[in-house]
Amino acid sequence: MNIKDKFGKNLSDMDFNPGIPFIMHLDINSCFATIEQQANPFLRGKPLVVAAYDSPGGCVLAPSIEAKRIGIKVGMRVKDAKEIFPKVVVLPSDPWKYRNVHLSLRRILSDYTDKLVPKSIDEFVLNLEGYPCLIKRDIKDIAKEIKLRIKNEIGEWMSVSVGISTNRFLAKLGSSLHKPDGLDEINKNNYLDIYSNLKLTDLNGIKVRNSIRLNGVGIFSVLDFYNAPLWKLKSSFKSINGLYWYLRLRGWEIDDFKTKRRSYGNSYALPKPFKTVKELTPILMKLVEKMSFRLRMANYKANGIHLAIYYRDHTFWHKGVKTKKELFSTQDIYKEMFRLLSLSYLGKPVREIFVSCFNLVGSFVSQLELFNDVPKKEKLIKSIDQINNRWGEFVIFSAKMSNTENYIPDRIAFGGVKELEEFTLR
Amino acid sequence: MIQKINAPVSVNLSYDSLNKKVSINEVIWNNKIYPIVKLGLHHFFRRGRTLYHVFSVASENLFFRLILNSETLHWNLEQIADEY
Numbered sequence: 001m002n003i004k005d006k007f008g009k010n011l012s013d014m015d016f017n018p019g020i021p022f023i024m025h026l027d028i029n030s031c032f033a034t035i036e037q038q039a040n041p042f043l044r045g046k047p048l049v050v051a052a053y054d055s056p057g058g059c060v061l062a063p064s065i066e067a068k069r070i071g072i073k074v075g076m077r078v079k080d081a082k083e084i085f086p087k088v089v090v091l092p093s094d095p096w097k098y099r100n101v102h103l104s105l106r107r108i109l110s111d112y113t114d115k116l117v118p119k120s121i122d123e124f125v126l127n128l129e130g131y132p133c134l135i136k137r138d139i140k141d142i143a144k145e146i147k148l149r150i151k152n153e154i155g156e157w158m159s160v161s162v163g164i165s166t167n168r169f170l171a172k173l174g175s176s177l178h179k180p181d182g183l184d185e186i187n188k189n190n191y192l193d194i195y196s197n198l199k200l201t202d203l204n205g206i207k208v209r210n211s212i213r214l215n216g217v218g219i220f221s222v223l224d225f226y227n228a229p230l231w232k233l234k235s236s237f238k239s240i241n242g243l244y245w246y247l248r249l250r251g252w253e254i255d256d257f258k259t260k261r262r263s264y265g266n267s268y269a270l271p272k273p274f275k276t277v278k279e280l281t282p283i284l285m286k287l288v289e290k291m292s293f294r295l296r297m298a299n300y301k302a303n304g305i306h307l308a309i310y311y312r313d314h315t316f317w318h319k320g321v322k323t324k325k326e327l328f329s330t331q332d333i334y335k336e337m338f339r340l341l342s343l344s345y346l347g348k349p350v351r352e353i354f355v356s357c358f359n360l361v362g363s364f365v366s367q368l369e370l371f372n373d374v375p376k377k378e379k380l381i382k383s384i385d386q387i388n389n390r391w392g393e394f395v396i397f398s399a400k401m402s403n404t405e406n407y408i409p410d411r412i413a414f415g416g417v418k419e420l421e422e423f424t425l426r
Numbered sequence: 427m428i429q430k431i432n433a434p435v436s437v438n439l440s441y442d443s444l445n446k447k448v449s450i451n452e453v454i455w456n457n458k459i460y461p462i463v464k465l466g467l468h469h470f471f472r473r474g475r476t477l478y479h480v481f482s483v484a485s486e487n488l489f490f491r492l493i494l495n496s497e498t499l500h501w502n503l504e505q506i507a508d509e510y
Contacts (some may be wrong), residue, residue: 038467038491039467040484086437091428097467098471155467392473392474392476393473
């Protein structure tokens with residue numbers, strides 16, 4: 001449905017949504033670190049960080065609430081966090097621990113609505129409109145009950161911030177107003193008070209560049225942003241985004257679209273400055289193996305591949321190609337990837353490798369080939385996948401992947417939820 | 427400080443059918459009995475088809491990460507940590 005059909009023709013004269021707030025946004029506070037503190041009581045109340053690697057150059061993925069209070073932030077290096085607080089506890093990430101808590105939380109929330117959308121490992125959006133839980137109760141009561149159930153059923157150290165409003169954007173904004181353990185509603189009666197206490201960059205999606213863009217048309221505060229006429233926002237953003245912001249700030253829903261899986265990808269930040277083909281190919285093989293296994297588990301084949309390399313001198317190279325052949329086997333995808341690798345700047349130390357495949361097609365029907373027995377190959381690969389599924393990842397693997405046991409550990413993707421779909425469906 | 431152990435361990439566990447709750451009462455390791463005062467978190471993962479249960483528990487002074495292989499029903503002490 002297009003926006004004019006959804007909201008009527010007179011878009012330039014819209015007030016704040018007068019409806020009852022039914023959208024709830026939940027955010028686990030300092031997710032990974034809080035879960036570690038839940039698991040180990042001796043860590044509670046102490047500054048700790050969960051890092052990609054516990055070495056000095058490791059990236060901080062999640063600081064605890066106590067670490068945040070003393071200035072440790074996501075994205076810092078471990079050595080910088082230690083400079084701020086030398087006794088900070090550094091833990092490696094434990095993906096399955098966090099996935100289990102995500103699933104437990106999902107189980108609790110699904111008691112209230114089936115319109116439940118996980119936005120990431122630590123964020124959920126619930127639409128409670130018309131659901132029985134709201135017949136005799138206020139939505140804030142439901143939020144309080146959910147907070148209590150999380151403490152009773154997952155762990156007493158777990159806390160979530162909850163925001164309630166008429167659209168997803170304002171519900172998320174509400175959840176960020178009082179962290180940790182907040183509960184805030186943004187509605188037609190209080191939105192002006194809330195907006196008047198916020199900076200432009202407090203809005204999710206407005207950072208420095210968008211803020212400068214808005215300053216350029218005389219918008220310096222959230223209230224200015226709200227009061228700006230539609231034509232001004234359109235001229236500032238020079239795209240449909242002006243209209244989206246106009247509607248979002250007025251509490252109308254425009255972010256409830258579903259995205260479809262378009263690609264599969266894996267990446268790895270190299271611990272050493274590898275630069276030769278001999279050093280890079282085992283890593284490439286393992287990345288392709290992980291990616292193609294996920295592709296096959298979801299019953300897809302791909303008609304395109306992409307390789308991107310980020311070098312230690314901060315330069316970047318990437319190339320994607322469409323393929324005539326539908327790719328599904330690790331060997332075939334690797335062959336194509338290797339071709340791309342040979343076109344890159346070999347000899348320069350590499351920091352990060354990204355592989356992906358796109359143009360996905362369902363793998364129910366196979367395109368036969370003149371010189372290859374495709375059904376036979378499919379059966380073989382399916383059998384290998386079944387063995388790896390039964391006995392564990394990489395029980396059978398390509399010889400090219402030898403000596404890569406310590407490389408490319410299990411990780412949780414930042415922000416994305418597609419990866420979560422894969423393990424919840426298994 | 428965290429210390430990786432990876433050794434077999436004896437565990438005294440009980441199940442309360444009324445409340446549907448599993449409790450770990452004691453961990454017996456290196457000929458010492460550690461009464462468990464807190465179950466921090468229980469989670470699980472699969473390696474192949476085998477399901478492993480992970481119990482993060484604490485005695486008065488020590489944290490234990492215990493793993494139960496649901497196929498063999500053998501327990502493994504993966505990690506201990508004392509107060510930081």
